[in-house]
Structures are given as structure tokens and as C-alpha cells.
Amino acid sequence: MNNKLSLLAERREQLVAQAAAQRTALAQSIEPWRTPLTWVDLGLDALRILKRRPVWVVGGVAMLAAMRLNRVGKWLRRGWITWQVVQKLRSR
Numbered sequence: 001m002n003n004k005l006s007l008l009a010e011r012r013e014q015l016v017a018q019a020a021a022q023r024t025a026l027a028q029s030i031e032p033w034r035t036p037l038t039w040v041d042l043g044l045d046a047l048r049i050l051k052r053r054p055v056w057v058v059g060g061v062a063m064l065a066a067m068r069l070n071r072v073g074k075w076l077r078r079g080w081i082t083w084q085v086v087q088k089l090r091s092r
Contacts, residue, residue: 047086 050057064075 061076
């Protein structure tokens, strides 16, 4: 029984060392994605805020309409296309 426990302890040591090596390798491979994923996370947070406060969206659209900028139509089209893409990605 004692021999079995020592074998289990050795195996556990090997597995712990292997897990540590895998964590290090994963951290190194994910590092280039850290900044882009941070931006994505911030964007998703902004979308969640807007989803909880739709009055802000309506107010923003009303402000753009009141300003009557020539570029409003172009930005609204871009926003609409973005909205459609987000909805299609959510439906997957």
C-alpha cells in the first residue's frame, strides 16, 4: 500500500508540473490577443449598457437628426449594417 501511495504522489507531481507548463505555454500564446480582446470586452460592455438604457440610443439619434449633418445618413447606414451583423452573429 505504501508503494502505491508513493507512485500516486509521483504521478501527482508529474501532473502538477505538466499543468504548470501548459499554463505557461497558454499564457504566452494568448498574450498577442490580450489587447484586441480587451477592446472587444469594452465594446461588449458598451453594448450591454446601451441595451439597458435604450433612451440613450434614441437621444443620440435625435441629436444627430437635430444637427442635420450631411454625414448622418452615412453613419446611420453603417450603424444599421453593424446592427444587422451583430444580430446575425447572435443567432448562430
